[in-house]
Amino acid sequence: xxxxxxVFALQAVGLGMFSFSTLAQEPLKVSSFSTVLTExxxxxxGAKVQVSSHVAPGVDPHEYEPKPGVLKVASSADVxxxxxxxxxxxxxxxxxVVGPNVHMLAVGDRIPSLLIKTEAGTLERVDDPHWxxxxxxxxxxxxxxRDEFSKLRPESRSYYEANAQKYGKELGELKEWALxxxxxxxxxxxxxxxxHEAFQYFAKEYGFTIYSVEGLTPSDQPxxxxxxxxxxxxxxxxxxxxxxxxxxxPKVLKQITAETGAILGPSLWADGLGTGDAGTYxxxxxxxxxxxxxxxx
Numbered sequence: 001x002x003x004x005x006x007v008f009a010l011q012a013v014g015l016g017m018f019s020f021s022t023l024a025q026e027p028l029k030v031s032s033f034s035t036v037l038t039e040x041x042x043x044x045x046g047a048k049v050q051v052s053s054h055v056a057p058g059v060d061p062h063e064y065e066p067k068p069g070v071l072k073v074a075s076s077a078d079v080x081x082x083x084x085x086x087x088x089x090x091x092x093x094x095x096x097v098v099g100p101n102v103h104m105l106a107v108g109d110r111i112p113s114l115l116i117k118t119e120a121g122t123l124e125r126v127d128d129p130h131w132x133x134x135x136x137x138x139x140x141x142x143x144x145x146r147d148e149f150s151k152l153r154p155e156s157r158s159y160y161e162a163n164a165q166k167y168g169k170e171l172g173e174l175k176e177w178a179l180x181x182x183x184x185x186x187x188x189x190x191x192x193x194x195x196h197e198a199f200q201y202f203a204k205e206y207g208f209t210i211y212s213v214e215g216l217t218p219s220d221q222p223x224x225x226x227x228x229x230x231x232x233x234x235x236x237x238x239x240x241x242x243x244x245x246x247x248x249x250p251k252v253l254k255q256i257t258a259e260t261g262a263i264l265g266p267s268l269w270a271d272g273l274g275t276g277d278a279g280t281y282x283x284x285x286x287x288x289x290x291x292x293x294x295x296x297x
Contacts, residue, residue, distance in 0.1 A: 028153050031077035033088060034061065035273035036132045037107060039281050040145050041081060043167040048156050049149070052077065057273045065090055071097045078152055079103040081145070085113060087129035105148050107141050114200045130270065133288075134201035135175040138281065139168050174282050178289050182206045189296045193234060193242040193262075195253060198270040202288075213252050227252060234260045241295035245270035265295030 027050040032038040038053040045051065054070045055061055061083065066074070074080050075098045082088055084106030095104065113127040131137045146164040150157040182190075190208040192199060197212040211233055213226075234242070234256065242253050243265040257264045268291060269284045278284040 028079065028149060028156075029077045030079055030081060031074040031102075032081040033064075033066070034081060034083045034107075036138075036281060037081040037083065037141070037145070039273065040138075040142055040167075044142060044146050044160055044164050045149055046159065046163050048153065048159060055272065057275050057279055059272075061087055061271050062089075064088070066094065074098050075102065077102055079105055079148060082106045082108075083129060083131070084108040085127040085129035085131065103148065103152065105144070107144050110144050111137050111140050114204065116197050116200070128197065128200045130198040131201055132272075132281070133199055133285075134205045135171055135178065135285065136205060137201060139171050142168050142171070170282070174285060178206065178285065181289050181293055185293050185296055189240065191237050191239045191296070192292060193230065193239055193253075193256075194268065194270070195243070195245040196270065198245065199268075208292075213256070227256070231256060231259055234262055240297070241265035243268050243291065243295065263295065266291035268292070 027048055028045060030041045030045065030049050030051045032041055032051055032053050033055055035053065035055055035057050038051055041049055041051045052073050054066060054073075055064055071094065074094060077098070080094070080098060080102055082091065082104065084091070085108040087108070088094075091104075091106075098104065108127075108129060108131045111131050113131075116126050116128050132141070142164050146160050149160045153160075187207060190206070191211065192203060192208045193211045193213070195213055197210070199208070199210055202208065203210045211230055213230065233239070239260070239262050241263045242256055244253050244267045253264055256262065266287075268288050269278050273279055273281065273284050274287065276283075278287045
């Protein structure tokens with residue numbers, strides 16, 4: 001009898017250990033609402049994560065609204081990744097659906113913000129949400145995601161750390177390349193006129209002055225006064241090129257080029273990863289840097 005009970009106890013312990021081991025080996029379920037964060041999650045998590053990406057490349061995240069099927073997937077995730085800094089307008093709805101058991105990580109909220117300017121030229125208390133246009137910010141985001149994954153799956157901490165270091169090194173090399181490329185452009189030509197306010201973090205990191213036609217989102221249409229001011233600035237500072245963006249209507253920029261003689265440069269990827277060669281963070285960033293430097297030279 002004692003022998004039978006001992007065997008039963010060992011079997012129960014073994015079953016418990018098996019269940020724990022099986023649970024530990026299950027991939028971390030990640031629900032991502034950012035093309036940039038999808039790449040970070042895949043790079044850091046590797047084979048130990050299952051990433052569901054909900055925002056397609058080229059889709060304007062300012063206007064994106066998750067459908068019921070997407071909300072269902074998010075509610076079954078272990079962690080939801082958001083760009084935040086108020087980029088996603090659906091966060092309140094998402095929080096209600098997913099409930100308290102799903103970790104919601106607003107990565108951008110843990111990165112220092114830059115503020116946008118009003119037409120009057122004063123600083124509003126509105127965060128610029130396009131933090132990923134700084135490679136240094138991307139490196140911070142990698143560490144933030146690494147720490148969150150490690151908290152949820154502590155047994156895989158060393159795995160996430162190794163992947164984060166590898167990806168962080170690649171980002172460091174990208175930043176060095178960008179610094180070298182931008183150095184080809186004289187500082188007095190680093191005047192960047194774009195469709196909407198999306199490149200402040202890039203400007204700070206690489207020494208550009210930014211002038212935007214629209215506001216924080218492509219739907220913020222400029223007043224005639226703002227367009228007139230931009231025309232004066234472009235003429236006075238002899239800006240060589242102005243740039244449209246992936247999700248913006250370049251109509252006003254075409255008017256500006258017609259009246260100033262500046263060329264319309266290649267379209268920039270402003271609101272996330274692009275398509276084709278711009279489908280990775282490195283590809284997107286290289287495309288933008290090459291387009292800006294080439295157009296302004």
